[in-house]
Amino acid sequence: MVERMVPSGATHLVVDLVTQVTTFECSLWAFHSFHGIRLNGTAARHNVTxxxxxxxxKLAVTKTSTNSLSLEWELNPDALNFSVSVKKVPKSGDVLSVEQHENHCDRNATVCYNVTGLDPGARYEVTVRSCARYCGNPAVITAMTQVAGELNGLSGRNWKYLSFCARCVEILYRGKRHFYFIYDLPILNIS
Known part of the structure; x- marks a missing residue:
């Protein structure tokens, strides 16, 4: 419970919250001190959200390389700065890297951001928050960097097939039937 004394004549009060999106009960009452005794008035209660x-x-990974991820998201016009945190998964014990940034983009724009210095072939969980005086709710995306070089133990074969149609010509010569096949093949460069 937070209790703040508001000076007489004040019309507003700012209270820091632990949770961003929440509903809480707000009670407001007047009081008077009389010979060291506090006399409270009737409280006016209302819920505040x-x-x-x-x-x-629209958080998305737009490009990956062996040591970087390129991210893109829609800029929040009410919170122009952002915070990016990157965590390697599933290994436990990896250090969480948090970067705070001020963004001087035009309003209603898209933010493009590169996360660099990552390990090849690793999966990362990236958390992005829009920030103003404080950072907001997170958007989380998981992505994997590309593998450097060839894969060990990978083998394969390339097969090339040649197919064609043959025409058959029947010739009657000296009372006997003779069959000749005519192959009409284009010149192919097969390697």
Whole structure:
């Protein structure tokens, strides 16, 4: 419970919250001190719901390489800065890397961001938050960096097939039937 004393004549109060999007009961009452005794008036109660900063929309991985991931998301016009945290999964014990950034993009734009210095062939969980005076709700995406070089133990064969049609010509020569096949093949370069 948070209790704040508001100076006489004040019309608003700002309270820091632990949870961004929440509903809580707000009670407001007047009081008077009389010879060291506090006399409270009747409390006016009402519920307050906070909105917080929404999670980034349309978070996507647009490109991967052996040591980087390129991300893109829709800029929140109410929170122009952002926070990106990257966690390697599924190994436990990896250090969580958090980066805070100020973004000076135009409003209603798309944010493009590269996460670099990653390990090849590893899966990462990337969390992005839009930030104003505080950072908002997270958007999370999982992506994998590309594998460097060839895969060990991978083998295969390439098979090439040649097919054609033959025409048959029947010739009657000296009372006997003779069959000749005529092959009409184009010149092929097969390697």
């Amino acid at each position: 906070t909105k917080g900063i929404r999670a980034p929309r």
